Amino acid sequence: MYQILKLNKISAVIDNVFGENYNVNDDAQNPDGIILRSFNMANYKTGDKLLAVARAGAGVNNIPVPEMTEKGIVVFNTPGANANAVKELVICAMLLASRDIVGGINWANTLTDDVEKATEKGKRAFGGSEILGKTVGVIGLGAIGALVANACVALGMKVIGYDKFLCEQSKAKLDSAVQIVTLEQIYKNSDIITMHVPLCDSTKKMINKDTLAQMKEGVILINMSRGALVDTDELKVAIDSGKVGKYVVDFPSKDILNCRNIIAVPHLGASTKEAEDNCAVMASSQLVDYLENGNILNSVNFPEINKEWNAKHRTVILFKQGCNILDQVDGDIKIAQNKGLGVAIIDTDSLLDLPLCDGVLRIRHLEK
Numbered sequence: 001m002y003q004i005l006k007l008n009k010i011s012a013v014i015d016n017v018f019g020e021n022y023n024v025n026d027d028a029q030n031p032d033g034i035i036l037r038s039f040n041m042a043n044y045k046t047g048d049k050l051l052a053v054a055r056a057g058a059g060v061n062n063i064p065v066p067e068m069t070e071k072g073i074v075v076f077n078t079p080g081a082n083a084n085a086v087k088e089l090v091i092c093a094m095l096l097a098s099r100d101i102v103g104g105i106n107w108a109n110t111l112t113d114d115v116e117k118a119t120e121k122g123k124r125a126f127g128g129s130e131i132l133g134k135t136v137g138v139i140g141l142g143a144i145g146a147l148v149a150n151a152c153v154a155l156g157m158k159v160i161g162y163d164k165f166l167c168e169q170s171k172a173k174l175d176s177a178v179q180i181v182t183l184e185q186i187y188k189n190s191d192i193i194t195m196h197v198p199l200c201d202s203t204k205k206m207i208n209k210d211t212l213a214q215m216k217e218g219v220i221l222i223n224m225s226r227g228a229l230v231d232t233d234e235l236k237v238a239i240d241s242g243k244v245g246k247y248v249v250d251f252p253s254k255d256i257l258n259c260r261n262i263i264a265v266p267h268l269g270a271s272t273k274e275a276e277d278n279c280a281v282m283a284s285s286q287l288v289d290y291l292e293n294g295n296i297l298n299s300v301n302f303p304e305i306n307k308e309w310n311a312k313h314r315t316v317i318l319f320k321q322g323c324n325i326l327d328q329v330d331g332d333i334k335i336a337q338n339k340g341l342g343v344a345i346i347d348t349d350s351l352l353d354l355p356l357c358d359g360v361l362r363i364r365h366l367e368k
């Protein structure tokens with residue numbers, strides 16, 4: 001029986017994926033697998049049985065991935081599973097930033113007498129602009145960024161996009177009207193900038209006084225990715241000077257609440273029934289396939305591997321490049337390697353007895 005710990009509330013559809021060999025709950029002791037959303041695992045003590053962590057979502061900044069790697073724990077995410085939900089909130093954010101819809105609604109709720117007349121008299125304070133014909137700069141053209149870019153084309157916007165790692169496959173998903181440009185061109189030419197990059201050392205505070213200085217006067221910034229992409233102190237200076245017209249962020253923090261021209265949404269990007277179900281199914285299926293078969297799909301630390309069973313016994317080895325354990329192995333082997341880490345799946349008729357050696361992160365035996 002596999003023990004699966006839920007560190008957040010996860011859609012009940014996982015019950016259809018985890019079969020009768022799984023005990024899934026929110027206080028499983030020493031679990032084989034963990035499934036979570038935004039729970040911060042930074043100071044979380046992992047038990048010695050833990051084999052895999054599955055993030056029902058895209059971002060893994062709440063998981064200490066390098067530590068997991070050293071312990072031979074596979075970390076999965078669910079790229080694309082909530083992309084449409086986030087795209088829809090980005091479009092909503094553009095509209096919220098272009099007209100003072102939030103201010104207008106709040107004001108309307110204060111009206112008491114002769115509401116119709118007061119509405120027509122006071123509404124001019126909450127007008128704004130249309131997004132049609134505006135230039136939107138999309139930073140990051142992965143699953144979410146590509147959907148956002150294409151939706152903006154459909155809304156009649158001029159779309160420019162940048163992605164440091166743009167591959168042919170991602171490029172093929174973009175509407176032909178999306179123009180690929182440099183980051184500097186995004187900053188210089190966009191009326192609206194929306195960010196769709198993961199939070200890592202190179203993207204932390206990427207929006208700061210230097211990048212803000214390159215932007216158009218009154219630019220709208222949309223951040224549905226992670227709050228720490230923006231240096232909020234420097235952003236607030238840019239808002240006060242009028243350089244930034246509006247900032248819409250899906251990650252409220254104390255320093256930005258109730259600030260003029262900042263709209264803080266309570267991390268709702270992926271909070272739709274559809275996205276929660278998609279993420280839950282994808283995360284739990286990937287976890288099950290790894291626990292039962294050693295197959296890896298959508299891991300952020302170990303390479304992808306998939307092997308049909310060809311014998312009664314299966315050995316799954318996670319290793320660092322340079323480790324020579326596989327020299328001693330005979331059998332039906334499949335190996336995948338990427339960025340200094342490797343996975344081997346070996347099918348044999350009898351149990352494989354392997355000595356632990358330097359560079360081996362984990363050896364696991366499975367039986368059909």
Ligand code: MLT
Pocket residue numbers: 037038056057058059060082267269270271
């Ligand atoms: C993500 O990284 O995809 C989102 O933060 C998911 C979530 O809201 O749980």
